[in-house]
Amino acid sequence: MITQEADALIIGFGKGGKTLAPFLAKQGWRVIVVEQSPAMYGGTCINIGCIPTKSLVHGAEIAASRGYVEFAEKERAFEEAWRTKEELVSFLRGKNHDNVAGHPGIRLITGQASFVSPHEVIVTMQESEAITIRADRIFINTGAVPAMPAVEGDSRRLYNSTTLLGLNKLPRRMAIIGSGFIGLEFASMYANFGTEVTVIERGPELLKREDADVREAVRQALEALGVRFLFSSRVERIRDDASAAVLSIRDEAGDSRSLEADVVLFATGRQPNTASLALERAGVRVTEKGFIAVDDTLRTNVPHIWAIGDVNGGPQFTYISLDDYRIIRNHLFGDGSRSRQDRLHVPTSVFITPVFAKVGMTEEEAAKAGFRVKVAKLPLTASPRARILRQTTGFYKAVVDEETGRILGAALFGEEAGEIINAIALAMDTEQTHESLRDRIYTHPSMTETLNDLFAQL
Ligand SMILES: Cc1cc2nc3c(=O)[nH]c(=O)nc-3n(C[C@H](O)[C@H](O)[C@H](O)COP(=O)(O)OP(=O)(O)OC[C@H]3O[C@@H](n4cnc5c(N)ncnc54)[C@H](O)[C@@H]3O)c2cc1C
Ligand SMILES: NC(=O)c1ccc[n+]([C@@H]2O[C@H](COP(=O)([O-])OP(=O)(O)OC[C@H]3O[C@@H](n4cnc5c(N)ncnc54)[C@H](O)[C@@H]3O)[C@@H](O)[C@H]2O)c1
Numbered sequence: 001m002i003t004q005e006a007d008a009l010i011i012g013f014g015k016g017g018k019t020l021a022p023f024l025a026k027q028g029w030r031v032i033v034v035e036q037s038p039a040m041y042g043g044t045c046i047n048i049g050c051i052p053t054k055s056l057v058h059g060a061e062i063a064a065s066r067g068y069v070e071f072a073e074k075e076r077a078f079e080e081a082w083r084t085k086e087e088l089v090s091f092l093r094g095k096n097h098d099n100v101a102g103h104p105g106i107r108l109i110t111g112q113a114s115f116v117s118p119h120e121v122i123v124t125m126q127e128s129e130a131i132t133i134r135a136d137r138i139f140i141n142t143g144a145v146p147a148m149p150a151v152e153g154d155s156r157r158l159y160n161s162t163t164l165l166g167l168n169k170l171p172r173r174m175a176i177i178g179s180g181f182i183g184l185e186f187a188s189m190y191a192n193f194g195t196e197v198t199v200i201e202r203g204p205e206l207l208k209r210e211d212a213d214v215r216e217a218v219r220q221a222l223e224a225l226g227v228r229f230l231f232s233s234r235v236e237r238i239r240d241d242a243s244a245a246v247l248s249i250r251d252e253a254g255d256s257r258s259l260e261a262d263v264v265l266f267a268t269g270r271q272p273n274t275a276s277l278a279l280e281r282a283g284v285r286v287t288e289k290g291f292i293a294v295d296d297t298l299r300t301n302v303p304h305i306w307a308i309g310d311v312n313g314g315p316q317f318t319y320i321s322l323d324d325y326r327i328i329r330n331h332l333f334g335d336g337s338r339s340r341q342d343r344l345h346v347p348t349s350v351f352i353t354p355v356f357a358k359v360g361m362t363e364e365e366a367a368k369a370g371f372r373v374k375v376a377k378l379p380l381t382a383s384p385r386a387r388i389l390r391q392t393t394g395f396y397k398a399v400v401d402e403e404t405g406r407i408l409g410a411a412l413f414g415e416e417a418g419e420i421i422n423a424i425a426l427a428m429d430t431e432q433t434h435e436s437l438r439d440r441i442y443t444h445p446s447m448t449e450t451l452n453d454l455f456a457q458l
Contacts (some may be wrong), residue, residue, distance in 0.1 A: 001129065001130060001131065001132055002124050002129065002131040002132070003131070003132045003133070003134060004031070004032060004107070004109075004131060004132070004133045004134070004236060005133075005134050005135075006030050006032040006107075006133055006134070006135040006136070007024070007029035007030045007031065007032060007136050007137065007232075008020075008024045008029050008031045008135060008136070008137050008138075008139065009031075009032050009034065009113075009121060009133050009135035009136070009137070009138045010031065010032070010033045010034070010138075010139045011113045011121065011138065011139070011141060011142055011277070012034070012035065012140065012141035012142035012143060012273075012309075012311075013041055013042060013043045013096070013100070013141075013447065014037075014044065014045075014141040014142070014143050014308065014310075014321055015034035015043055015045055015186050015309060015321035015325075016139075016141055016308035016309045016319045016321040016322060016324040016325040016328075017033065017141030017308055017309070017325075018033070018041075018042065018043065018096065018099070018100055019140055019322060019325045020139060020141075020248070020308070020325045020328060021033050021100055021103070021106050021419040021437065022099070022100070022103050022105075022106065022328070023325075023329055024105075024167065024332075025103055025104070025105025025106050026105070027100065027154050027333065028105075029107070029308065030104070030107075031105055031106045031107070032106070032107045032108075032133055033100055033106060033107070033111060033170070033350060034108075034109045034111060034112075034121070034123050034133070035106050035108065035109075035110055035112065036110070036112040036113070036276070037110070037233075038110055041092075041093050041094075041096050041097040041100075041108075041355040042092060042093050042095075042097070043096075043141075043143060044143050044144075044310075045318040046089065046092045046096055046162065047089055047093060047095055048165055049161075049291055050087075050153050050160045050318055051088060051089060051092060051317070052085045052089050053082070053161070053165070053185055053186075053189070053351070054351055055085040055088050055089075056081055056082070056085050056165075056189055057068075057185065057188070057189045057192075057351045057353075058081075058450070059061075059077075059078075059080070059081025059082075059084060059260035060078075060081065060188075060190070060193045060353075061192055061353055062081070063077035063078065063081065063126070063192060063193055063194070064079075064192040064193075064361050067109075067256070068194065069425075071170075071172065071194065072378075072444065074170060074193055074194035074269045075169070075170045077118040077193065077369040078170035078193045078194075079168060079169075079170075081084060081193075082168045085165075087446075088262040090407075091260075096113030096391075103279045104155070104454070108162070109123055109125075109131070109133075109436070110125065110132075111123040111124055111125035111126075111130075111379060111391060112124050112125075112276050113133075113309075114276055114278040114281075115228060115277060115278045115279060115281040115282040115284075115338040116278075117281060117282065118282045118283060118302055118304070118305070119134055119135060119138075119304070120132055120133070120134050120135075120214040120455035121133045121135070121138070121263065122324055125342060131338055132368060133230050133344055137305075137306075138282075138304065138305045138306070139305075139306045139307075139308055139328070140219050140277065140292060140300075140305065140306070140307045140308070140311055140400040141272045141274040141282075141307075141308040141309050141311065141321070142272075142277065142311050143309055143310045143311055144270035144271055144272055144273055144310035144314075144316060145159035145267060145269055145271060145362070146161060146162065146268075146269075146270055146271075147269045147271040148160060148266050148268065149177075149266070150178055151235050151236070151237065151238055151266070151432045152237045152238075153237040153238040153239040154238075154239060154240070155238045155240045155245045155264065157238075157239060157240060157244070157245040157261065157263055158238065158245070158264050158266065159263055159264065159265050159266070160266050161182050161186070161265070161267065164186070164263070164265055167263070170190075170193055170194065171190070171261075171263040172194050172195060172196060172262055172266060173195065173196045173198075173244070173260060173261045173262050173263075174186075174190050174195050174196070174197050174198070174260055174261055174262065174263045174264070175197075175199075175200060175235075175245070175247055175261035175263075175264045175265070176197060176199045176264075176265045176267055177199075177200050177235055177264065177265065177266050177267060177268055178199075178200075178201060178237040178266065178267035178269070178287075179199050179201040179203075179206040179229070179267075180266035180267060180268075180269065181350055183199055183201070183265075183267035184206065184218075184222070184350055184352050185350060185351050185352060186265055186267060186374050187199050187222060187227045187352075188222060188225060188227065188351075188353050191222070191226045191227045192353060196226065196228075196229075197226065197228065198225045198228045198229075198230060198259055198261070199227060199228070199229050199230070200230045200233050200234075200235055200247070200249055201229065201230070201231050201232075201233065202232070202233065202234050203231065203232070204231050204232050204252075204391065205219070205231055206219055206229070206231075207217065207301050207317070207350075207356070209362065209365075210358070210362055210410065210411060211220060211362045211364055211399075213377075213396075214221070214356075214362070214411045214413065215272075217394065217395065217413055218356055218413060219353070219374060220351070221352075221353070221393055221394070221413075222352060225353060227380075229249070230249060230257075230259075231251075232251050232252035233249050233250065234249065234250055235247050235248070235249055236248045236249065236250050238264060241260075244261060244262055245260070245261050245262070245263075245264050246258055246260055246327045247259045247260075247261065247264065270310065271289075271290060272286075272289075272290050272291045272292065272310065272311045272313075273310075274286065274290060274292065274311060274313060279292070281369055282302055282305060283301070283302055283340045284301065284302050284305055284307075285300065285301045289313070291311065291312055291313035291314075292307035292311050292312050292313075293450055294306070294307050294313075296313045296339040296340045296341050297327060297336075297338070297339055297340075298312060298327055298340070299325055299326075299331075308321060308324040308325065308326055308328065309321035312324070315346065317346075317348070319346075320346070320389060323343065325423045326338060327339065327340065327440060330453060333385075341447070344425075344428065344429045345359050345360050345425045345429055346359070347359035347421040347422060347424075347425040349418035349421065350418065351418065354391060354393050354413060354414045354415055354417065355412075355413075355414070355416075356411070356412070356413045356417060356419045357406055357411075357412045357413075357417040357418045357420070357421035358409070358410065358411045358421065359407045359409060359410055359421050359423075359424055359425045359428065360399070360407070360408055360409030360413070360425075360428055361409035361411065362399065362409060363375050363397075363409075365409070366399050366401070366408045366409060371401045371402075371403075371440075372401070372402040372403060372409070373399055373401070373402065373407060374399075374400045374401075374402045375397065375398070375399055375400070375401070376397065376398045376400065376434070376454045376455055376457040376458050377395055377396070377397040377398075377454075377457075378395060378396050378397075378453055378454045378457065379392075379394075379395045379458055380392045380393065380394050380395060380414040380415060380450070382450070382453060383415075383449075383450045383453075384434075384444075385415070385416075385443040385445040385446055385447050385449070385450075386415050386447065386450075388415065388445060389415055391414070391415040392414075393413075393414060393433060394413035394414025394417070395412075395413055395414060396410070396412045396413075396414065396417070396420070396450055396454050397410065397411045397412070397413075398410040398424070398434065398454060398455070400434045400436075400455075400458060404433070405433035405435055406428070406431060406432075406433060406434075407424060407427055407428050407432070407434055407437070408428075409434075410424045412424075413417070414446055416447035418428050419447070420447055420448055420450070420451070423448060423451070424437075424451075434455040437451045437455050438451070438452060438455030438456050438458075439452075
């Protein structure tokens with residue numbers, strides 16, 4: 001068997017790993033990256049995550065704006081958006097491949113890696129003999145995969161986010177199990193394309209960590225798109241009849257109902273992708289939920305092995321995997337000061353129509369934490385930019401500490417929320433007061449200038 005030697009082995013072509021590889025190569029290290037599938041060069045985000053979904057979300061908003069009536073027209077619009085998504089993904093996958101494979105200091109190997117010992121990994125490949133890699137340092141960046149709860153029955157209409165992205169026909173009826181990030185984004189997107197969407201959530205409401213006014217506004221906006229929600233409900237059985245999947249659903253009160261769908265999407269969370277790694281042969285410990293256990297500098301219990309991205313328990317976002325890279329870089333070549341604990345205010349965005357983005361504490365959380373809270377909330381009907389764009393649904397809301405004037409959190413629901421939230425997170429990280437955002441000069445007409453009026457309310 002062939003044996004390769006490396007200073008650094010990166011298992012998985014994820015965001016953190018693909019950024020770490022050229023950095024280490026530039027330091028003169030011999031770097032090997034192993035990716036199990038040629039369809040995954042660039043990792044989840046590029047191929048089956050952020051990029052294809054947001055491309056379709058955009059395509060769906062264009063389709064909705066055209067006001068199609070006939071289902072055949074909606075189907076054509078979906079197929080056009082689907083092709084555009086495929087082209088974008090294939091372009092980015094190629095670019096990602098070339099950035100790594102074309103780098104003189106990196107060797108990209110396509111095959112599945114499993115540990116043989118703490119310093120050794122075997123890579124099995126489809127068309128050639130397996131190889132062994134011996135590496136001084138190993139970085140595990142294998143991501144996460146959809147978690148599918150066991151549901152009784154047998155249906156050929158079950159999908160997860162990955163398999164659904166491969167379906168190029170618009171379903172008339174879709175059932176989505178789970179109302180987290182993936183459930184809500186797919187619900188909004190397919191409703192915009194013209195699919196009848198029903199979301200079944202075991203919890204009593206969506207976005208359960210948000211304030212009641214925020215939850216209510218998001219639910220209402222999605223319902224206005226045509227999404228139906230069944231909360232406190234569980235799918236007990238799914239079977240196929242001649243033309244549809246039939247879901248048997250039971251709610252908390254014990255009432256049952258049945259629902260027909262052409263497609264059933266499981267959006268019930270993602271679990272660590274470690275099944276093929278044989279971690280026990282390297283002595284790497286995992287948490288109760290199966291994520292690779294790391295300290296705040298992302299080192300596992302085996303000192304020369306690190307874990308980056310979703311596989312270390314997250315949070316599961318591309319920008320967190322990228323920040324994991326920064327922490328590792330800082331410990332290998334910097335002053336060793338970085339840690340997961342120093343991430344101050346991490347913003348998130350759910351790409352529904354319109355976008356919901358948040359950072360920091362909710363009003364309720366801030367009050368519970370003992371702050372004297374002031375709340376600013378501005379409907380987007382007050383924004384000239386939103387009026388120009390004819391996108392006045394939603395509001396910007398911010399929670400401020402009365403004593404210091406510092407911003408404790410924000411929930412932005414509406415046009416450009418996913419952009420403006422980054423400005424608020426920056427203001428929070430740099431400990432600016434709400435007055436400083438209120439009195440800043442912003443371009444006009446822009447959504448950012450909404451912050452002048454939002455904070456003027458206080
Ligand atoms: C539908 C969807 C939409 C999303 N949208 C967003 C979004 O809008 N914004 C956002 O920030 N995040 C989003 N996410 C989350 C984001 O995609 C992930 O957090 C991020 O991609 C995780 O990257 P990673 O670095 O952990 O590794 P990944 O990108 O998951 O890469 C892991 C790689 O390892 C490979 N691999 C696994 N096991 C082995 C092995 N044994 N040997 C070799 N290779 C292996 C896999 O094939 C894969 O390519 C979304 C996720 C999904 C599923
Ligand atoms: N825009 C973004 O940044 C973005 C987009 C998509 C995904 N992601 C990342 O991917 C992760 C995974 O997304 P996700 O939506 O799969 O997970 P999630 O954890 O966000 O949501 C899962 C939802 O499914 C519900 N659920 C679980 N089991 C159920 C069952 N049996 N019946 C009914 N409901 C059930 C849960 O109560 C929860 O509401 C996210 O947490 C996020 O980190 C991010």
